[in-house]
Amino acid sequence: MVRQREFDTDEVLAIAMNLFWQRGYTNTSMKDIVQATGIQPGSLYSAFGDKEKLFQQALRRYTQEFFRTSMPRHRPPLECIQHWFEHLAKAMTSDPKQKGCLIINTAMERESHSPSTLAIIEDRLDEIESFFRQNLDQAKLDGDLPQSFEVDVTAKAMLGSVVGMLAVARMRRDAQTLGSIAAGAIALLRSG
Amino acid sequence: MVRQREFDTDEVLAIAMNLFWQRGYTNTSMKDIVQATGIQPGSLYSAFGDKEKLFQQALRRYTQEFFRTSMPRHRPPLECIQHWFEHLAKAMTSDPKQKGCLIINTAMERESHSPSTLAIIEDRLDEIESFFRQNLDQAKLDGDLPQSFEVDVTAKAMLGSVVGMLAVARMRRDAQTLGSIAAGAIALLRSG
DNA sequence: AGTATTATTGATCAATCGTTCAAGAATAGG
DNA sequence: CCTATTCTTGAACGATTGATCAATAATACT
Numbered sequence: 001m002v003r004q005r006e007f008d009t010d011e012v013l014a015i016a017m018n019l020f021w022q023r024g025y026t027n028t029s030m031k032d033i034v035q036a037t038g039i040q041p042g043s044l045y046s047a048f049g050d051k052e053k054l055f056q057q058a059l060r061r062y063t064q065e066f067f068r069t070s071m072p073r074h075r076p077p078l079e080c081i082q083h084w085f086e087h088l089a090k091a092m093t094s095d096p097k098q099k100g101c102l103i104i105n106t107a108m109e110r111e112s113h114s115p116s117t118l119a120i121i122e123d124r125l126d127e128i129e130s131f132f133r134q135n136l137d138q139a140k141l142d143g144d145l146p147q148s149f150e151v152d153v154t155a156k157a158m159l160g161s162v163v164g165m166l167a168v169a170r171m172r173r174d175a176q177t178l179g180s181i182a183a184g185a186i187a188l189l190r191s192g
Numbered sequence: 193m194v195r196q197r198e199f200d201t202d203e204v205l206a207i208a209m210n211l212f213w214q215r216g217y218t219n220t221s222m223k224d225i226v227q228a229t230g231i232q233p234g235s236l237y238s239a240f241g242d243k244e245k246l247f248q249q250a251l252r253r254y255t256q257e258f259f260r261t262s263m264p265r266h267r268p269p270l271e272c273i274q275h276w277f278e279h280l281a282k283a284m285t286s287d288p289k290q291k292g293c294l295i296i297n298t299a300m301e302r303e304s305h306s307p308s309t310l311a312i313i314e315d316r317l318d319e320i321e322s323f324f325r326q327n328l329d330q331a332k333l334d335g336d337l338p339q340s341f342e343v344d345v346t347a348k349a350m351l352g353s354v355v356g357m358l359a360v361a362r363m364r365r366d367a368q369t370l371g372s373i374a375a376g377a378i379a380l381l382r383s384g
Numbered sequence: 385a386g387t388a389t390t391a392t393t394g395a396t397c398a399a400t401c402g403t404t405c406a407a408g409a410a411t412a413g414g
Numbered sequence: 415c416c417t418a419t420t421c422t423t424g425a426a427c428g429a430t431t432g433a434t435c436a437a438t439a440a441t442a443c444t
Contacts, residue, residue: 024301163360401429
């Protein structure tokens with residue numbers, strides 16, 4: 001039985017994700033998505049649910065494809081931190097559309113989102129802070145940081161720097177600005 | 193001749209500013225403003241022009257009332273920088289609505305705004321960077337910073353930290369997080 | 385082949401958006 | 415008081431929003 005779906009939900013989701021990323025949630029209409037994908041409203045709704053569910057799926061996809069993948073692993077912890085900042089600075093500099101980061105963009109669009117969407121964003125912020133905390137803890141164990149190093153304060157300061165870079169990137173994409181923000185964050189390793 | 197206006201445009205502008213600050217531009221409708229102020233659409237439009245002009249006036253008001261006023265002056269330059277970060281951390285912590293900063297919120301809402309509005313935002317970002325650059329330059333002249341201190345890199349890194357703090361504040365308002373971001377920014381003075 | 389099940393289509397829904405406008409009300413000069 | 419000018423009111427505009435639905439088409443099992 002059953003007629004089979006004629007479009008690839010993953011391709012369509014990728015297109016929707018990019019629209020949300022570029023223009024934001026409120027500023028992207030279902031009509032925009034219909035036009036960009038060529039899929040009619042009925043099909044879209046039966047495949048993804050309503051607009052918010054579609055967005056959450058796009059957000060999940062973004063997390064897998066751009067967020068988690070970008071975090072370095074299996075290297076010396078301080079290198080992981082440094083490389084992540086440099087990677088993000090480079091990624092932001094080379095995006096002519098200045099989309100920034102979908103997660104941070106969504107966090108700033110607070111009032112347009114449901115509590116469940118905001119909970120997902122909260123988790124991602126926690127994940128960022130944990131990335132720093134875990135690497136700093138390990139670096140301390142490895143003797144790469146002094147015993148007096150304040151891991152918690154530095155992890156939170158670095159969270160601020162990442163968010164700052166990704167937010168600034170929406171208005172400025174010059175390598176000097178973004179590189180300086182990265183350099184400032186890395187400098188925290190020598191003074192924290 | 194002429195009938196005189198029955199409402200105080202400044203009071204109405206303050207209400208509109210707070211709505212835009214709280215909910216963002218796209219997410220605040222003219223109907224919301226009509227309801228919050230009690231002023232009918234026609235009067236609103238004749239007093240302020242269209243929605244975008246009203247927003248720009250609200251933005252100008254915010255700049256005067258919250259932005260420029262918050263920047264310390266007439267003190268030792270490094271103290272100015274430190275006090276600004278501490279002031280912002282405190283202000284963000286004590287706002288139960290977590291509105292963040294209207295300027296940064298607007299910067300993140302890019303796609304909803306006209307080029308002329310974005311130009312205003314650009315100017316404010318430049319103003320922030322200049323605040324740091326000028327104070328760092330002066331501190332260097334005063335001998336409070338070593339001659340090797342990289343003013344430009346640090347000014348840009350601090351821009352990132354401010355924006356990061358104001359963006360993070362939309363999701364987290366705990367004193368530890370915001371205080372750590374401030375501390376991280378100030379630490380740049382000892383390593384830049 | 386027949387039937388049950390699901391997908392696609394695109395017109396259409398009510399609600400809301402930013403904005404306008406004719407009507408009535410208030411003022412100041414003559 | 416009369417008139418010219420401006421302000422206020424609130425209904426109404428066309429456009430757009432997210433979402434639905436009946437009609438039609440395609441599939442897979444019996």
